Amino acid sequence: MERPARLCGLWALLLCANAELSETQPPVTNLSVYIENLCTVIWTWNPPEGASPNCSLRYFSHFGDKQDKQIAPETHRSTEVPLNERICLQVGSQCSTNESEKPSTLVEKCISPPEGDPESAVTELRCVWHNLSYMTCSWLPGRNTSPDTNYTLYYWHRSLGKILQCENIDRKGQHIDCSFDLAKGKDSSFEQHSVQIMVKDNAGKIRPSFIIVPLTSHVKPDPPHIKNLFFKDSALYVQWENPQNFSSRCLSYEVEVNNSQTETHGTFYVEENKCENSEFGSKVTSCFMVVPGVIADTYYAVRIRVKTNKLCYEDDKLWSNWSQPMSIGKKPNSTFYITMLLIIPVIVAGAIIVLLLYLKRLKIIIFPPIPDPGKIFKEMFGDQNDDTLQHWKKYDIYEKQSKEETDSVVLIENLKKVSQ
Ligand SMILES: *[C@@H]1O[C@H](CO)[C@@H](O)[C@H](O)[C@H]1NC(C)=O
Ligand SMILES: *[C@@H]1O[C@H](CO)[C@@H](O)[C@H](O)[C@H]1NC(C)=O
Ligand SMILES: *[C@@H]1O[C@H](CO)[C@@H](O)[C@H](O)[C@H]1NC(C)=O
Ligand SMILES: *[C@@H]1O[C@H](CO)[C@@H](O)[C@H](O)[C@H]1NC(C)=O
Ligand SMILES: *[C@@H]1O[C@H](CO)[C@@H](O)[C@H](O)[C@H]1NC(C)=O
Ligand SMILES: *[C@@H]1O[C@H](CO)[C@@H](O)[C@H](O)[C@H]1NC(C)=O
Ligand SMILES: *[C@@H]1O[C@H](CO)[C@@H](O)[C@H](O)[C@H]1NC(C)=O
Ligand SMILES: *[C@@H]1O[C@H](CO)[C@@H](O)[C@H](O)[C@H]1NC(C)=O
Secondary structure, three states: OHHHHHHHHHHHHHHHHHHHHHHOOOOOEEEEEEEEOOOEEEEEEEOOOOOOOOOOOEEEEEEOOOEEEEEEOOOEEEEEOOOOOOEEEEEEEEOOOOOOOOOOOOEEEEEOOOOOOHHHOOEEEEEEEEOOOEEEEEEEOOOOOOOOOOEEEEEEOOOOOOOEEOOEEEEEOOEEEEEEEOOOOOOHHHHHOOEEEEEEEOOOOOOOEEEEEOOOOOEEOOOOEEEEEEEEOOEEEEEEEOOOOOOHHHEEEEEEEEEOOOOEEEEEEEOOOOEEEOOOOOOOEEEEEEEEOOOOOOOEEEEEEEEEOOOOOOOOOOOOOOOOOEEEOOOOOHHHHHHHHHHHHHHHHHHHHHHHHHHHHHHHHHOOOOOOHHHHHHHHHOOOOHHHHHHHHHHHHHHHHHHHHHHHHHHHHHHHHHHO
């Protein structure tokens, strides 16, 4: 009874060893990597040598830090990455798509960022797709760069078929930007593909920088266009046209309404859609909103801006410029105010003068002036000059002298009388 049992145990061991051997496949061979376009990285490999014939080969792969695991029958894998950092792929083979099956030894192949001092690379590289018709990218120079560095920007999108160079590099102080045409394609897959961007310098002295711009975000629409404003049932109706090629349900709206009379300033966020295709077959949609509780026939100024929303796009951060403002109602006449501003002080001053004169008259009537001869004399000679003063002094002396003379004459006459 003991022997068969032992034999069975041994068999089991052998079977288990066998099973383990058949499970793990030999590693893949000839793993290699290359770059297409600007940042499309492609890894390829060959099937393992000496794989078990009954194995339907599958390849297990993931990026450096165990991201994006994938089990697939193809002997290649590609991804779009900005090549500013090192990126690695690890590949192993197995016999099924079962995730719990242990793959062969993993083989790794990496791609390094371009040569050069990382401090020399441009910074703050970002791009905005304007109006679904052109893209503008901007950046700042790196820290270790000479100020006369001449930058070039290359871009690639599937619809272009090749890498193109941006022609209109523009510098405003530290800020550098470049714009290139990229019109929304007719076919719906256009936006599924990102734009690959590389910025480097002509002389090859700085490290190239990369960015991948998905076309389902980074969209800045053109401003809308206000068509009409009118009052109806103590409400203000605002009618506008959306920017071309944008479906109204893909946009969020902000309407600003100012009332100059009450100096109120209202902002309305239009969530529900009140839009329709204005003309048959036209891409332009016409929308309207109602501002309630307005004072009819007073002056209102209105402007609108739009941004993409999460219904159709991945981000909703970029507002369009404001539309041209439109106004309704009678504007308070500014020249009238200015004239009033000038006239009122004149009138007030006039009134004060008249009042003062009137008060003086009143005073004269109530308190008639008492004649004051001294005052009149003072008034008469109030402003004598030195000459006349001296003259008066002389006159004084003369008078005194003549008086003394008269005195002495009187004295002599008296003496004569006494002597007689
Ligand atoms: C690997 O590549 C070399 C040369 O390209 C080729 O000779 C060899 O057969 C390849 N190995 C496999 C397993 O395909
Ligand atoms: C492989 O499959 C064939 C037919 O399906 C079978 O006859 C053969 O025994 C299998 N070989 C191994 C090693 O499993
Ligand atoms: C995968 O393998 C595990 C154990 O080897 C097994 O339990 C499981 O059922 C398998 N799953 C599939 C989908 O075959
Ligand atoms: C916005 O795009 C439309 C359609 O592509 C175009 O007709 C229009 O001129 C563009 N607006 C600006 C300001 O470029
Ligand atoms: C950039 O271009 C200008 C004019 O073409 C040239 O004078 C200057 O030397 C260039 N700068 C560098 C760093 O090559
Ligand atoms: C964008 O609008 C213009 C003008 O209406 C039109 O010619 C063009 O075909 C539109 N583009 C798309 C992708 O719808
Ligand atoms: C509304 O008022 C604000 C603040 O006073 C001003 O910045 C804005 O331009 C005005 N808008 C319109 C449409 O006049
Ligand atoms: C938006 O406003 C900026 C700054 O005022 C101006 O430079 C730019 O041309 C405007 N864009 C459009 C599409 O009108």
